[in-house]
Amino acid sequence: MNRRFVGLIVFCLVTSLLSGCTMHISDEHSLTVTDQKGREVQFAALPETIVSLAPSITEILYALELDERLIGVTTYCNYPEAAKTKTKVGTFSDPDIERIVSLQPGVVFASALAQEPVDKLTEAGISVVVIDPQDIAEVMDAVRLVGRTAGVESKAEAVVGELQGELQAIQAKLRDISPEEFPLVYYEVWHEPIMTAGPGTFIDAIIEAAGGINLAGDTAVPWPSYSAEAILSKNPAYIVIGHSGQTPEAVLARSGWQVTAAVQNRRVKALDPDIFSRPGPRVVTAVRLLAEFIHSDLFN
Amino acid sequence: MAKLVVDAAVGGYGKHDVLRGVTFRVAAGEFVGCIGPNGAGKSTLIKTVSGVLPLRSGCIRVDGVDIASLTYQERARRIAVVSQSLSVGFAYRAEDIVRMGRYCRRPQERQSVQTFMEWTGVWELRERKFYTLSGGERQRVLISQALAQEAELLLLDEPVSDLDIFRQVEVFELMEWLRQKKGITVLAILHDLNLAALYCDRIIAVKNGTVYGSGHPNQVLNEDNLRRIFGAETVVLPRGDCDRPVVLPKKKGGKQDE
Amino acid sequence: MLKRLIAAVLPLSVVIAVVAAAVAIGSVPITIRDILALVGRDSEGVTSAAAAIILTLRLPRIALAFLVGASLALSGCVLQGLLRNPLADPYIVGASSGASVGAAAAILLIGKCGVSWQQSLWSLGLVPPFAFLGALAAVLVAYRLARNDGQVSVIALLLAGVALSTVLSAILTLLIYIGDEVNHPLIYWLMGSFNNRGWRHVLAVLPYPLVGGCALAAKSSVLDILALGETKAQQLGVDVEKEKFRLLLTAALLTGAAVAVSGVIAFTGLLIPHVLRLIYGPGHRQLLVRSVLWGGCFMIAADTLARTLLRPVEIPVGIVTALCGGPFFLYLLRREQDKYWGESNG
Numbered sequence: 036m037n038r039r040f041v042g043l044i045v046f047c048l049v050t051s052l053l054s055g056c057t058m059h060i061s062d063e064h065s066l067t068v069t070d071q072k073g074r075e076v077q078f079a080a081l082p083e084t085i086v087s088l089a090p091s092i093t094e095i096l097y098a099l100e101l102d103e104r105l106i107g108v109t110t111y112c113n114y115p116e117a118a119k120t121k122t123k124v125g126t127f128s129d130p131d132i133e134r135i136v137s138l139q140p141g142v143v144f145a146s147a148l149a150q151e152p153v154d155k156l157t158e159a160g161i162s163v164v165v166i167d168p169q170d171i172a173e174v175m176d177a178v179r180l181v182g183r184t185a186g187v188e189s190k191a192e193a194v195v196g197e198l199q200g201e202l203q204a205i206q207a208k209l210r211d212i213s214p215e216e217f218p219l220v221y222y223e224v225w226h227e228p229i230m231t232a233g234p235g236t237f238i239d240a241i242i243e244a245a246g247g248i249n250l251a252g253d254t255a256v257p258w259p260s261y262s263a264e265a266i267l268s269k270n271p272a273y274i275v276i277g278h279s280g281q282t283p284e285a286v287l288a289r290s291g292w293q294v295t296a297a298v299q300n301r302r303v304k305a306l307d308p309d310i311f312s313r314p315g316p317r318v319v320t321a322v323r324l325l326a327e328f329i330h331s332d333l334f335n
Numbered sequence: 336m337a338k339l340v341v342d343a344a345v346g347g348y349g350k351h352d353v354l355r356g357v358t359f360r361v362a363a364g365e366f367v368g369c370i371g372p373n374g375a376g377k378s379t380l381i382k383t384v385s386g387v388l389p390l391r392s393g394c395i396r397v398d399g400v401d402i403a404s405l406t407y408q409e410r411a412r413r414i415a416v417v418s419q420s421l422s423v424g425f426a427y428r429a430e431d432i433v434r435m436g437r438y439c440r441r442p443q444e445r446q447s448v449q450t451f452m453e454w455t456g457v458w459e460l461r462e463r464k465f466y467t468l469s470g471g472e473r474q475r476v477l478i479s480q481a482l483a484q485e486a487e488l489l490l491l492d493e494p495v496s497d498l499d500i501f502r503q504v505e506v507f508e509l510m511e512w513l514r515q516k517k518g519i520t521v522l523a524i525l526h527d528l529n530l531a532a533l534y535c536d537r538i539i540a541v542k543n544g545t546v547y548g549s550g551h552p553n554q555v556l557n558e559d560n561l562r563r564i565f566g567a568e569t570v571v572l573p574r575g576d577c578d579r580p581v582v583l584p585k586k587k588g589g590k591q592d593e
Numbered sequence: 594m595l596k597r598l599i600a601a602v603l604p605l606s607v608v609i610a611v612v613a614a615a616v617a618i619g620s621v622p623i624t625i626r627d628i629l630a631l632v633g634r635d636s637e638g639v640t641s642a643a644a645a646i647i648l649t650l651r652l653p654r655i656a657l658a659f660l661v662g663a664s665l666a667l668s669g670c671v672l673q674g675l676l677r678n679p680l681a682d683p684y685i686v687g688a689s690s691g692a693s694v695g696a697a698a699a700i701l702l703i704g705k706c707g708v709s710w711q712q713s714l715w716s717l718g719l720v721p722p723f724a725f726l727g728a729l730a731a732v733l734v735a736y737r738l739a740r741n742d743g744q745v746s747v748i749a750l751l752l753a754g755v756a757l758s759t760v761l762s763a764i765l766t767l768l769i770y771i772g773d774e775v776n777h778p779l780i781y782w783l784m785g786s787f788n789n790r791g792w793r794h795v796l797a798v799l800p801y802p803l804v805g806g807c808a809l810a811a812k813s814s815v816l817d818i819l820a821l822g823e824t825k826a827q828q829l830g831v832d833v834e835k836e837k838f839r840l841l842l843t844a845a846l847l848t849g850a851a852v853a854v855s856g857v858i859a860f861t862g863l864l865i866p867h868v869l870r871l872i873y874g875p876g877h878r879q880l881l882v883r884s885v886l887w888g889g890c891f892m893i894a895a896d897t898l899a900r901t902l903l904r905p906v907e908i909p910v911g912i913v914t915a916l917c918g919g920p921f922f923l924y925l926l927r928r929e930q931d932k933y934w935g936e937s938n939g
Contacts, residue, residue, distance in 0.1 A: 226788050228909070254906055263789035264619055264646050265905030290791035291649030387827045408879040411830030416827060424822050425875035435818045440831030464798065484829070 068184050072147060072165040072178060081186045081300055082141025082162065089127045089146035091315035092166050095120050095181050096144075098194050098316045104185070107138055114309065114317070124268045136161060155230070168314045170240050171322075175199065178316065202244065205326050208242040208333045209246040218329050220247035220309070221271035221297070224258065226280050233257045238277070238311050241318065246323035247273070263291070272296045274330045277312075304328050336399055338363040338520040339384065340486055344384050346391035347544075363487075364514050366521045368535035368552075370528060372565050376544045377524045378419075381490050384522075388408045397488060411439035415481035416490045420497075423448070423465050429476045430461035436483030448465055451482045454509055457541035470497035477486040478506065481512075489513070491523035495530070498564065503527075507534045528582040533574075540564050554581045604886050610888045615655045615897045616647065616698040619904075649717075653792045658896040658910075659889035660795065661787075661851045662861055664802045666888020667809065668847040670880055671861025675840045676736070676814035678750055678784070679870065680925060682863035683848040686750065687731040692845075692852035694761050695727020696720050697768045717854075725801075725849030731757055732845050768780050785858035785911030789897050801850030806885065808843045813877035816840070820875070841918030858892075858911045860918025865891055867925065 041161075067077045086107035087093040093112040096105050102117065104106040110174045110257055122138070125131035130152050139189035142322045145153050147167035156163050164184055168174040182191020220242050224230040233254040249273050274297040276283060280300045283303040291310060292298045306328070309319040327334040339361040341432040341552045353376040360368050369377050382388045384395055386402050395402050397413050405413070415436070416449065423432070435449045440446075452458040454477040467478065474497050481489060489510075505531060513519040525531040531538055532552040540547040540555055542564050548555060561582065568585040568588035669682040676686070683689045699720045725765050738753035818826045823833045851858070865888045866880060873879055892910075895917070899910040 226789075227785075228788050228907075256906060259906040260786075260788065260909075262619075262900055262905045262907045264650050264900075265648055267650065289789070290653075290793065291646065294644075294646075340758075382824065385828050387824050407827055407832045408830040411828065414703075414828075416828045421821055421825060423820055425679070425870065427817070427820065427875055431817065431876060434826075435814070435821065435829055436813050438818055441814075480829075 041173040043189075044329060046155070056100075056193075066183070068164060068180060070180065071173065072154050072164040074165060075245065076162055076164050076184075078142070078162060078184070080141075082184065083164050084138070084140045084142075085185065086135055086138060086140040086143045088124070088143060088152070089148075089166065090114065090309070091148065091313035092144045092181070094313060094315035094317060095166075097179055098184070099178070099179075099182055099187055101185055101187065102249050103274050104141075106140060107135060107303060132156060133158070142185075143253065144181060159294060169235075170237075171202070171244060171318055174314050174316075174318055177314070198316055202322065205245070209326070209330065211333070212246065212330070217246050217248045218272035219250055219269060220273045220325075220329060221250040221266055221269075221273060221287075222275045222277055224308075226286075227259050227276050229260050229263055230258055233259050237314055237318065241311060241321045244322045245329060247325065247329050267291060267294055273303065274298070274303040275325065276303065277308040279305075301330075336363075338398065339522065340399075341380075342392055342394045344395060345385060346388055346390040346393070347376075347379055348388070349506045351480055352493075353544055354383060354390075356393070357541070357544065357546055357548055358405065359539055359546050361520055361522055364518050364521055365536045366510060367523070368531035368538045369522060369524045369541060370526075370531060370538060370555075370564070371541035371547070377541050378492055379415060380541065381492050381522075381524065385414050385416045393562040408439050408441075411484055411486070413486050414488045414490060415486035417474075417478050417481045417492065417494045417495045420470075421561040424467065426464045428461065429457060429463055429465055429468065429472075431506060432465050432476055433457075433461075433479045433483050436480040439484055448464070448479070449484050451479045454482060455479045456505070466487075471499065471502055473497060475502070478542060479511075485500060487519055489519055489521045489523075489577070491521065493524055493526060496526065496548075503530060508535065519533070528556060528561075532581065533577075534581045537564075550572060552579055556582055604883070608817065608886060608890055610661075611893050612655055613748040615658075616651055617896055617903055618791050619646075619651060624896055631797050643788050649791055650789070653795050653873070654787050654790050654896065655893055656792075657798065657854065657863075658787055658892040659791050660798055660802050661858065662837070662865075662892025662895075663885040664798075664805065664851040665858065665861040666865035666884040666891070667802070667805060667881065668844045669864075670866035670877070670884045671809065671816065671844045671847075672820055672862065673870075674731075674877060675837060676739070676750060677822070679867050680922070682860065682861065683844065683851075683877045684859040684862065686754045686847060687761060688733040688735075688848045689852055689857045690726040690758040690761035690765070692724040692728035692849045693769070693857050694764050694855045695730075695849065697726040697765055699723035701768060702937055705731070711790060714793050714796060717793060721798065721801060721850045721853040723849075725846050725855035728849040729842065729845035729853070732759065732841050732848075739780055740902045759903065760937075777824070784908050784909035785856035785914075786899075786907065787855055788900070788907050790854070798850045798854040801846055802898025803844050804887075805847045807848075809881055810838070812836070812840065816877040816881075817875070856909075856911065859915045859924060861888060861892060861895075863922055863925075864918045901939040 057178050057296050067075055069075050083100060084105060084106045085096060085104050087096055087105060088109055090109065090112045093105070093108050094104060094114055096305060097115055097118065103122060107126060108118055108121040109130070110123050111126060112118045112121070124134045124138070128148050132152060132155050140161065142165045143156055143161055145163050145165050147165055149206055153163050153165060164180070166180065168179045170178045175198065178195050179191050181189045222232055222238050222242065223231055231251040232249070232258055233251045234249070236257050238247045239252060250266065250269055250292050251259055254261070273296070274286065276286060282304055286292070287301065297303055306324055310317040310324070337360040341357055342358050344354050345352055345479070346359045355446070357360070357380060360545070369380070371377050379388065383390060384402070386407070402410055430448060430452070433452055437444045437446065437448065437460070449458055452461060453479050457472060457475045457479055460472060460476070465473065468476065475492060476492060496504050498506065510521050511534065514521065535552060537549060538552050538555040539549040540560065547564055548560065556571055558571050560568055561567060567588070570583040570585055571580050572583065574581045663848070665683060672681040672683065672686060673679050701718060703716050735750070735757055736752040739749040741749065778811070815831055818829050818831050819836070823830070826833050859906045868882050869880055869887060873883060895913045896910050899908045899913045902908060
């Protein structure tokens with residue numbers, strides 16, 4: 036009877052210890068996150084494998100060194116180079132639901148552009164976290180959110196700290212100039228027909244952060260087809276070509292445009308449109324490149 | 336020289352031959368009537384002679400010239416056609432329609448078409464839109480259009496079918512006048528056998544794509560011929576007022592009133 | 594005599610008024626003083642921006658709109674006469690869609706050579722011929738499809754045009770997918786715009802309406818006669834097949850040039866000749882000339898609206914013409930059915 040009693044106690048101890056361990060583990064990794072669309076997503080365990088449904092999100096994942104856990108990306112995810120080798124699961128607006136489900140990822144990070152796929156994936160039992168930053172500050176939140184979901188919060192904080200540090204350095208240099216003296220910047224999204232970025236877009240936010248005034252900042256629509264006349268009469272000081280449709284030389288040769296300060300001073304530059312339109316970590320690179328262009332005296 | 340010579344004409348629409356060897360002549364100044372059952376090929380004959388439909392074999396000559404060797408314009412100067420009816424998609428006026436007949440007479444296109452319209456009594460209708468005119472008025476406008484071409488050979492495809500008896504006679508009198516004063520030759524498809532009998536110098540009977548017979552109305556229009564041509568029973572009587580026959584349809588079954 | 598004088602002067606004065614208004618109105622206000630100063634070479638009172646805007650953007654834009662409007666109206670006039678149908682126009686018969694496919698192919702090919710197609714007059718000038726070929730092919734197909742026993746019926750024509758436009762739009766979309774980097778411009782073909790056009794564009798398109806206009810100058814009688822049907826036209830001395838082909842060629846040329854330089858602008862070819870026919874009658878001698886004049890003015894007015902309604906944002910001019918022309922087309926369809934359906938059946 037003693038042996039049995041001891042055995043029972045040992046059994047109880049062991050099981051309680053073990054169960055305590057598992058409870059301890061699940062306590063550590065079960066979590067609830069609120070995504071950037073206000074949805075609450077619950078995770079029973081740490082999502083080991085990740086699928087990204089937007090190029091910006093892929094960039095965030097690489098910045099957080101989560102690339103080993105990344106098992107699916109969109110066809111447009113082209114940065115960094117290594118991302119191109121990952122399995123493709125469709126586009127951000129039209130992902131291949133079956134493919135994603137067959138991969139059984141721990142979490143899918145989607146952009147706000149795809150509501151239907153989000154619903155379909157959720158129905159299929161896949162956890163979906165929507166990443167939808169509306170401005171630069173929310174990009175930082177997005178990095179933190181991804182970090183929290185994936186269990187790499189400290190890394191996320193480090194990345195955010197770096198990015199914010201860079202931003203603040205730029206802002207510091209800009210403090211010497213009063214906002215009235217910010218130069219007028221015309222950012223061209225496409226040339227035929229003329230399309231630029233209005234208020235509420237990322238490009239608009241980047242221009243502002245870089246110490247410039249968006250020429251199209253007064254329109255009511257986010258992607259206006261701006262009248263060439265109006266552009267000329269507003270006389271932008273800097274022109275950014277955010278597309279590959281025309282070289283800066285061709286832009287300089289546009290009839291009538293020589294009346295702008297930008298063309299007269301040959302301040303026309305082509306910048307990578309990807310970094311200007313993706314709400315990811317490179318948005319700070321965009322701010323820096325633009326600031327270096329429009330405030331070259333400040334940024335050597 | 337004959338005005339119009341049709342020699343073993345074989346032709347029709349595509350592969351289907353409607354004309355199967357038609358041969359006849361029309362002398363200058365003659366008024367020839369063409370009769371025959373529906374589908375015999377009369378309208379096709381008109382289209383072929385006017386050059387709209389090509390011949391598979393055979394030859395058609397006007398003034399000794401093969402019409403196939405002429406341009407459309409040259410043909411239109413020699414041959415004018417009055418069709419049964421015309422659908423005009425736009426609001427052209429009567430005068431516009433007649434003026435179109437002058438196209439082949441470029442550069443005298445701009446000349447007044449008043450004369451031609453007065454001949455058929457439609458000059459006062461010149462400002463009216465063509466599609467608002469009655470069937471009879473339209474036919475007279477079309478006759479004016481053909482006359483405006485100043486062609487010496489006139490082809491008529493049932494030109495008086497929509498006209499009342501007064502107008503019918505008017506048109507035929509006009510044809511008479513044109514023959515005598517202008518030397519115009521007329522070949523007309525007619526369903527009204529009595530009008531044909533009264534006015535035509537000769538009658539050609541067309542059946543099954545060939546010429547069944549031709550000759551003076553007195554010769555062609557008799558009960559036997561009409562039975563063979565049309566498959567209809569008729570009574571042919573001499574007219575009281577001139578040496579031409581008059582054709583009366585016979586009622587089927589039942590006795591005739593004496 | 595006085596009436597004739599007025600009749601001659603009135604349209605010209607309207608053109609001048611429309612052009613003057615178009616020069617003055619815009620997202621950038623230009624005052625009469627600015628214009629006069631420019632004309633009088635006294636450039637002190639005028640800002641250089643205003644001068645640049647008038648000379649390099651607004652004037653060529655107005656000139657281009659006139660040429661394109663005139664071309665489309667002429668093309669519509671010819672197609673209506675040729676197809677014996679007041680509902681024909683380059684858009685409806687698929688010619689505009691054909692032209693856009695042709696132009697898209699040209700842009701793609703030019704892009705493959707590493708050149709931006711608007712870069713020079715040379716590259717810009719390559720596009721209209723391709724557009725012309727596309728328009729011609731489309732018109733020939735629609736005509737063959739709709740023809741039955743020498744008659745072109747309303748319904749067959751509309752069906753042929755719709756079917757063609759659908760197929761061609763699909764091809765265009767395919768070209769867009771294939772084109773990857775160069776694809777954006779192709780989308781603009783579907784909307785039509787005169788934004789950011791300069792004198793280079795005017796020069797690139799100018800030969801075509803001039804050639805087309807000259808070709809049509811002597812054809813007014815032919816177009817009138819064609820209204821009577823092909824058989825009757827032949828009997829009146831018209832070489833129908835030859836004239837038909839020439840007229841189709843001219844219509845395609847005009848449409849191709851217009852689309853090549855400004856994209857697909859709907860309904861102008863339908864609206865203008867038809868309204869003019871209702872007011873002034875169907876005689877082509879006056880109809881062709883009036884189509885040029887009023888087609889041009891209409892396009893200038895539409896373009897002025899397109900660039901000022903939501904200033905400084907520009908609406909594609911094709912939307913303005915479609916909003917005017919679309920309802921009108923529906924109304925016409927209803928009316929013409931009654932008027933002409935019974936006639937052609939008679």
